[in-house]
Amino acid sequence: MNGLLPWLLATASQLHEETADVKTITFDVPGWRGHLAGQHVDIRVTAEDGYVAQRSYSVASSAGPDPRIQLTVERVEDGEVSPFLLDELRVGDSIELRGPIGGYFIWSPGTAGPLMLIAGGSGIAPLMSMLRTRATASSRAPVRLLYSSRSERRIIYRRELDRLQGAGDGFVVTHTLTREVPGGWMGERGRIGRAMLTQRGFAPSERPHVFVCGPTPFVDVIADHLVAIGHAGSSIRTERFGPTGESK
Amino acid sequence: MIEDVVPLDGNAAAGRLSQLFTFNVTLATITCDDCAFEGPLAELRLYGRDAAIVLRCRHCDAVNIRMLETGKSVNLDLSGTARISIQTASG
Numbered sequence: 001m002n003g004l005l006p007w008l009l010a011t012a013s014q015l016h017e018e019t020a021d022v023k024t025i026t027f028d029v030p031g032w033r034g035h036l037a038g039q040h041v042d043i044r045v046t047a048e049d050g051y052v053a054q055r056s057y058s059v060a061s062s063a064g065p066d067p068r069i070q071l072t073v074e075r076v077e078d079g080e081v082s083p084f085l086l087d088e089l090r091v092g093d094s095i096e097l098r099g100p101i102g103g104y105f106i107w108s109p110g111t112a113g114p115l116m117l118i119a120g121g122s123g124i125a126p127l128m129s130m131l132r133t134r135a136t137a138s139s140r141a142p143v144r145l146l147y148s149s150r151s152e153r154r155i156i157y158r159r160e161l162d163r164l165q166g167a168g169d170g171f172v173v174t175h176t177l178t179r180e181v182p183g184g185w186m187g188e189r190g191r192i193g194r195a196m197l198t199q200r201g202f203a204p205s206e207r208p209h210v211f212v213c214g215p216t217p218f219v220d221v222i223a224d225h226l227v228a229i230g231h232a233g234s235s236i237r238t239e240r241f242g243p244t245g246e247s248k
Numbered sequence: 249m250i251e252d253v254v255p256l257d258g259n260a261a262a263g264r265l266s267q268l269f270t271f272n273v274t275l276a277t278i279t280c281d282d283c284a285f286e287g288p289l290a291e292l293r294l295y296g297r298d299a300a301i302v303l304r305c306r307h308c309d310a311v312n313i314r315m316l317e318t319g320k321s322v323n324l325d326l327s328g329t330a331r332i333s334i335q336t337a338s339g
Contacts, residue, residue: 102260104291
């Protein structure tokens, strides 16, 4: 990243409803210079009275030079930016965006070793970029994803995750539901704890690269569990996105 | 106004810090002036969002970095940081 990261004009070209509270927005961003999996953008929204709100969103689309990028946005009640993006923004509307940003929470297909991904709610977004990047690169790096959602209908990217797992190339997803569990549910239930991390994740001896993304309390708890079961602190990368369950 | 009580990671401040540093300073090692804890800026605790942010030590919670953007100027207060160290070569 160089010192001058200009604000770019990004125009919404597609809106896709993922769940009742989550949309994926595709932006055309002339001047975009490509991104790595896990990087984010800053979005700046200026109100009529001049008040400026700025938020960070992970890029969910595959790494590469494509100037069309996707952001997956979840509603934050009383939020300043997400209600605008979800309720007001239409195809053809533009916003200001700066990126790609960040060299810490990133993964590239050339990275040796297995990948352990742990998501809470819309924390799946940057991890989805890693999974899409892996698929695009035909990487066979072993990946295990533990994905915690409140209920089945709140699972984001469900079909795509199933399809990626169906390719049988070393990617395994474990879903867990923390609130409403429907009859016949085949996945895990309850919050991700040490037992689930041990049974469904990689062992510390396999030296996985671990990426954890979700609400701040979720990430704090998972990071503590990971260290407690023996994962090296330096192998764990975290991305916290704020207060309560599944807000951003 | 720093209204957010639940922190993010220092990594999320990379965009605004890029206004002042010609390299990705979130990968630099920051030494806390209070407790001497060392770690990447990306792992500090980030509070605040819009005009003003603070980055706190994840070990002792002391403020290491303050940043204020007024629209006309960008201001950085590093008085809580003892040292910023960057790796210039790998290995």
